Amino acid sequence: MTGPQGRSFTAVVNPISGGGHGFEHWQPVAERLLAAGATVRAIPTQSREHAVTVARQAAERGDVVVAVGGDGMVRDVADGVVRGEGTMGMVPAGRGNDLAWRLGLPEDPAGLARLLLEGEPRAFDVLDVNGVIAPGNVYIGIDSLATQIINANRRLPALLVYRLAPVRAILRWRAAGYTLDVDGERREVRAHTVVVANSGAYGHGLRIVPPAEPDDGRLDVMVVGDGPRHQVVSFMGEAKKGTHTARPEVTLLTGTSVTVDADRPVPVCADGDEVATLPARITLLPGALKLLA
Structure with missing residues (x-):
């Protein structure tokens, strides 16, 4: 250049x-x-x-x-x-x-x-997801099931499908048993979704993981634990304001390398598409993308 x-x-x-x-x-x-x-x-x-x-x-x-x-x-x-x-x-x-x-x-x-x-180019972090580079976020659970629904309904208006898809996903979803390894610390959780965030924003203008910054040299991991499915609906409402992270079923973690697996097949999506299968190893590549932004 x-x-x-x-x-x-x-x-x-x-x-x-x-x-x-x-x-x-x-x-x-x-x-x-x-x-x-x-x-x-x-x-x-x-x-x-x-x-x-x-x-x-x-x-x-x-x-x-x-x-x-x-x-x-x-x-x-x-x-x-x-x-x-x-x-x-x-x-x-x-x-x-x-x-x-x-x-x-x-x-x-x-x-x-x-x-x-x-x-002038700015240096942003990116994620490596089983060999796929993604600058935004990886999500595994209800959110990734909703992504499949969104991509199967491309003719619907964007805002409509982005709001209807999570509801349809909730009706088809049951919590999964996840195994997480964050920088060598292993934990097992029963959860609705796991998000490994770099930008923290998806879902047509939602700040799903508010602490995430795309140039801070770390991953922000959000785990939404098991609970009644109707609570997921109120969770989505709170996500519009960013207040959902105060809910008791939400856990926030940070690290630079995360491995996620589950007790059944769950789609692994990144930035709008299914990109991998479990187990998913997600590694931060700090400052790897030069972007005019």
Whole structure:
């Protein structure tokens, strides 16, 4: 990557993000970059593996690699950029866009273009989840079951499906027995969900793990213990305000490496998609992602 006025950009675009409007989100930003004299190219993704590969190749060329899509696209581009030791930008174009919201990115094309052209890279932590790089959060339990439901209902409005999916997940869920190892300290718990947080934000604008900061060099682990399922509904209501962590069934832990297993198969999701199977080993890679934010 050259100086701010000479940056070159490769946009990795999810063409189905936001109901198929990924390129519509990118075009006004690209026009402003071109008007400023930048070199700009755009590549539509064909698969997760393709997104990671093209992001890595662009990073190794020295381009700023721009993730155009939702949190899943951000995850895949971050995976390639970390491996290519490059610099990343974001143009939110998905349903959730929780990392962009958490970092306070501009919402208008002019603001996004200005950040891409003039912003200085900041070093953010990322998670390694059984070999998959994720900048946001890993969740295993009701939340990951809800993610499966969300991804199976892509035609519904975002806010609606993000609020209905947890309710449907609760109706199908029963608590699991988890085994956790946090920095070598082992514990067994019966719980509804385990979250290993870097950004702490997901679920369309919820701060699920309020203490989490994406550049503090630590993981924040939240365990929501067993209890009546109707309490999970009130838990979700409190999560909008961030007061849920005071509930007696909630435990907060910190560490740099976490291994999670359970007494039955439970989806392992990170940043909007199922990415692994149990047991899941989640390791913090401090400062591994250079991001214009």
